[in-house]
Structures are given as structure tokens and as C-alpha cells.
Amino acid sequence: MRGKKSSRAYDDAKCSTPSSVPFPSIFPKPLSTDSVDWLLPDQLCLVRNFLTAKECATFITACSQLTFIASPPPRKGEAHRTNDRFSFEDQAFAEKLWEAGLAQCCQGWVGSEAKVNGRTASGLNPNIRVYRYSPSQLFGAHYDDSVTDPKTGKKSEWTLLIYLSGIEDGIEGGETVFYKDHSRKGDSDREIVAPLERGSALLHRHGNACMLHEARPPRKGTKWVLRSDVMFG
Incomplete structure (x- = not known):
């Protein structure tokens, strides 16, 4: 799926x-x-309505108290990124998110290497990330890498993005866009635009099966996102 020349996402775990x-x-x-x-x-x-409007508002209130860090300048091979970030390790919270409906959604999903090792979806990465996109902040076209939990040996294969704010809050722009090939030439027929709906959860394959994608900048409003990964083991 990935092209020969790819931009990787900065490893948020390094600042957790x-x-x-x-x-x-x-x-x-x-x-x-x-x-x-x-x-x-x-x-x-x-997954629509994964979180309620009240839950999203409460999460944003909690996230607003965090000390975010600015994205560093991209190194060679990394995508251009300007959003603010915070990350932390919390196994208990990852389990709560998983049991809130994702376990049901991902039931029966098998890993890309299932024929070899029989891996199935079994939970979320305890490295939880919070992204804040103010107007004009973005995350350029990139691919998400997979990670392996050194304690359990489980490997991630899907990215999880939970939108805490969306068009219902007056946000304009800010959508996550996926490209069906490895070039971005403005051909809308080759784009898949995920709707920015408050409370929805977007899951997409990553690692070798990841599609080129980017987070467009909001033109109006602040976009809040929770991020984790679906682990297979």
C-alpha cells in the first residue's frame, strides 16, 4: 500500500x-x-456516536488543563506537522476505551499476518495521545507506522482517532483525507474524506497497509482528537 517515498509520522511515544x-x-x-x-x-x-456530546465536552474540559507541546520541525523523512500534542501511558484508560464499544466493533478482525501467527484484535495501545488543531494547524501527508508493545509482544495494525469536536461545534475544514494512490494532485476522485463528526471514532489500517493521509487545517474552530492504536496478539 505504501509508496517507495513516504513521510512518516513523528513518534509521539517519545514525548509521553x-x-x-x-x-x-x-x-x-x-x-x-x-x-x-x-x-x-x-x-x-x-463508528458514529462512539462518545456522546456530553462526554466529548467533558473530555475537552479535561484536555484543556493539559500542558501541550508544539510539534518539532520535521526531520528527514517525517511529515510537516504544526498541531499541539500531549501523550501519556494509561493502561486502565485504554481498557475503558476498548470496552466502551471498540471491542464489539473490532470483534473478529484479524491481523494482516493472521495466516502466519493467528493474531486478532485484542485491545488498545496504552500510549494515549491528545491532538489539538487550532485554525491553520495541520498534519501533512504521511503514513502511520505500526508499533510493538515490548511487554506483551502485541503489534498495532490500526490507528484509532476519536473526534472530540466536529462540524456540530462550528468547525470548518480539519478533515482527515486519505488518498487512493501515493500522490496528491488535487484529484477529488482519488480522495476519501472522513467526515469530522463530534464523538465519532475513525479506524484505519497502518503499517505496511497504511494509506497516504493528512489532517487538513481547520479554517474555523478548534479540532480535538484522542489517538491510540488497535493492538493484535
């Missing part, structure tokens, strides 16, 4: 802290078939 963040409780919600929308089969999955 072991401290947990006092996030609000998340309550499990049964997922209906109407809430799961495959934007591209076996590649891009949107």
Missing part, C-alpha cells in the same frame, strides 16, 4: 509521560449496524 490524566468515565454503548460505516472495505471504518 507515565502519569495518567483524570479523564471522565466512559460508559459502554451497544453499537448498531447503522453506527458502523466502512468508508473503504477492510481499510477505513467510521
Whole structure:
């Protein structure tokens, strides 16, 4: 899937802290078939209403108290990025997110190497990242790498993005855009634009199966995102 020349995402784990963040409780919600929308089969999955509007507002209030760091200038091979970030390690929070509906959504998903090692979706990466995009901030075209948990040996294969704010909050722009090939030449027919809907969870394959994608800058409003990875083991 990936092109020969690729821009990687900066490794957020390098700036993570072991401290947990006092996030609000998340309550499990049964997922209906109407809430799961495959934007591209076996590649891009949107789970609508994963979090309620109240949960999103409470999360944003908690996130607003964090000390964010600015994205560093890209090194060779890294994508241009200007959004603010915070990351931390929290196994308990990762488990709560997983049990809030993602376990049901990902049930039966198998890893790309399933024929060899039989890996299936088993939880989330405890490295939780919070992204804040103010107007004009962006994350240029890139590919997400997979990670391996040194403690469990589990390997990530899908990126999880949870939109805490969206068009319902007056945000204009800021969408995550995926490209069906490895070039960006303005051909809208070769783009898949994930709707920026508050409370939705976007899952997309990463590692060798990752599509070239970018986070466009908001023209208006602040975009808040929770990020983790689906682990297979």
C-alpha cells in the first residue's frame, strides 16, 4: 500500500509521560449496524456516536488543563506537522476505551499476518495521545507506522482517532483525507474524506497497509482528537 517515498509520522511515544490524566468515565454503548460505516472495505471504518456530546465536552474540559507541546520541525523523512500534542501511558484508560464499544466493533478482525501467527484484535495501545488543531494547524501527508508493545509482544495494525469536536461545534475544514494512490494532485476522485463528526471514532489500517493521509487545517474552530492504536496478539 505504501509508496517507495513516504513521510512518516513523528513518534509521539517519545514525548509521553507515565502519569495518567483524570479523564471522565466512559460508559459502554451497544453499537448498531447503522453506527458502523466502512468508508473503504477492510481499510477505513467510521463508528458514529462512539462518545456522546456530553462526554466529548467533558473530555475537552479535561484536555484543556493539559500542558501541550508544539510539534518539532520535521526531520528527514517525517511529515510537516504544526498541531499541539500531549501523550501519556494509561493502561486502565485504554481498557475503558476498548470496552466502551471498540471491542464489539473490532470483534473478529484479524491481523494482516493472521495466516502466519493467528493474531486478532485484542485491545488498545496504552500510549494515549491528545491532538489539538487550532485554525491553520495541520498534519501533512504521511503514513502511520505500526508499533510493538515490548511487554506483551502485541503489534498495532490500526490507528484509532476519536473526534472530540466536529462540524456540530462550528468547525470548518480539519478533515482527515486519505488518498487512493501515493500522490496528491488535487484529484477529488482519488480522495476519501472522513467526515469530522463530534464523538465519532475513525479506524484505519497502518503499517505496511497504511494509506497516504493528512489532517487538513481547520479554517474555523478548534479540532480535538484522542489517538491510540488497535493492538493484535
